[in-house]
Amino acid sequence: MGSHKDVDYRLELARGFLNEAEQDYSLKRWRACVSGAILVLENAGLAVLMLFGVSPLAHKPARHLSQLITEGTVTKEVAALIEQILPELETYDSHEKMLAKYGNESLYQLPWELFNEEEGGTAIEAARKSMRISSEIAALVLAEN
Numbered sequence: 286m287g288s289h290k291d292v293d294y295r296l297e298l299a300r301g302f303l304n305e306a307e308q309d310y311s312l313k314r315w316r317a318c319v320s321g322a323i324l325v326l327e328n329a330g331l332a333v334l335m336l337f338g339v340s341p342l343a344h345k346p347a348r349h350l351s352q353l354i355t356e357g358t359v360t361k362e363v364a365a366l367i368e369q370i371l372p373e374l375e376t377y378d379s380h381e382k383m384l385a386k387y388g389n390e391s392l393y394q395l396p397w398e399l400f401n402e403e404e405g406g407t408a409i410e411a412a413r414k415s416m417r418i419s420s421e422i423a424a425l426v427l428a429e430n
Contacts, residue, residue, distance in 0.1 A: 292336055295335060334350065337353055369414070
């Protein structure tokens, strides 16, 4: 299991990125909002993985979290919580991250051209949900140990 300090650090990273994404949303910086939300999801997902000894350097948190459920590594209560955030983690996986960084290179669309208010709002809601549920999972697991 990851140390409390490591998990707390990862969750604090997620909170910081959530604060930035919220600011970007209010300033109508949609690409930056989506990018920040992706970092929230990534760090919150990694925090949960670290609770079960998975390296913070792992990629694609959704895949590894699904594997923990499949293997029976987590309790039913934790599995149910993880299942609530899996769709968001899968949606904002590497493809969306690449679009936010580089745009759609094959169509010569810059990242700022790809995201709008609706997409920013959807991403920020996914980030808030992930932050809330990941914090709940951490509290459950850390209380057990």
